[in-house]
Amino acid sequence: MLRAEDTALVLLAAGRSRRFGDRDKLTERFLDKPLAYHVVTALEAVPFRCRIAVVCQTSLDFAARGYTVVENPGTEDGQAGSVRLGVQTAIDQGASAVLIALADMPRVTATHVYRLLDYAEGPDAVIASSNGIHPTPPALFGANHFPELLRCCGDEGARALVRGGHHVITRADELIDVDTPEDLAALRTAYGLTPEVAAIRAAARRSD
Template identity: 40%
Template sequence: MRTERIAAVLLAAGLSTRFGEEDKLMADLRGKPLAAHTLETVASMAFAELVAVARPIDQAPVLHRKLERRGYTILVNDRPEDGISGSIVRAVEHVMPLRKCRGILICLADMPDVPQSHYNRICLAAEDIRSVVASTDGFSSSPPAFIGRKHFPELLALRGDQGARALLSHGIQIETTGAVLHDIDTPEDLPGWQPATPY
């Protein structure tokens, strides 16, 4: 399916509790904030709609500014403690009335190394509104993933932090390396991370 018929949904509202006090999405990675890598790659493609789910602006002012600059519609998730499902539900409610969108491409802001070519492969594997296409490292299914409009009611019923994992496991699997699908959960996951030296 052509990207012009798909809404890209960037999930960027997590609490990042395992990362510690610092805002994970603003952590420096190769000279720019972690989230900037994903949001810029996705924004450089010709999607029908760019949607980002983020925390309230007072908690993530820099992220909001970067998203606005790249043309995202920002949906606020003021209950990030409800898990990833709450963000997916908000995004689907926004995309549902947009008839031109045949489905959504779910992208995670803490997956900075997914190249444009992988997002493209997922979109191309999606045939119609019934399609579900997930990424896999050969072991488990994960985003980035395409979910067709036919599955929107199922997505609206999601609860908790499992997201759409069950749905993704039954879809087409696009294999790539673990390095591409690597997500940042803790400071140690950042390339070149060094523990602070005690004085």
């Protein structure tokens, strides 16, 4: 089993959000906070060796939440560029494993992350999440895979490694990622946040 205390959390928060137009989807409100802060809150009690947020021109203050913030100026290289930056920072901070999570997956839980750690048996581990159909982040990588992660390129990122790893199944709704305004609207609706309710809450926040 890999320990959280030896593992770096690498949160990828530099996506270009092209399908959101000019809006930064990670700052969009869901329930009581910006979308990206849900996974931050869910994992804040997990005793990771370090927490790293790879960002691109965001107004969100990950540093105030205990993260080393790494700016990715080259988002044209896709997710892989963020993976490389995050993994290199994890190596520099002495981690022997990395857990790669996405900031646009607001329903991930600490319980599931501990299950990933429980399945990991050492430096060769590749443990990914799954909804029972396809693998997805969060995904855990032991140190023997660091060189390969540092060589990955394009939008594939670490997906080839993930496909060949062990997959831990959890509920599909825990692994929802928000790529479009329609995805966010559907998630809000699932939690009873109709447009009318959302407007009332927004007005209340402005008056605070």
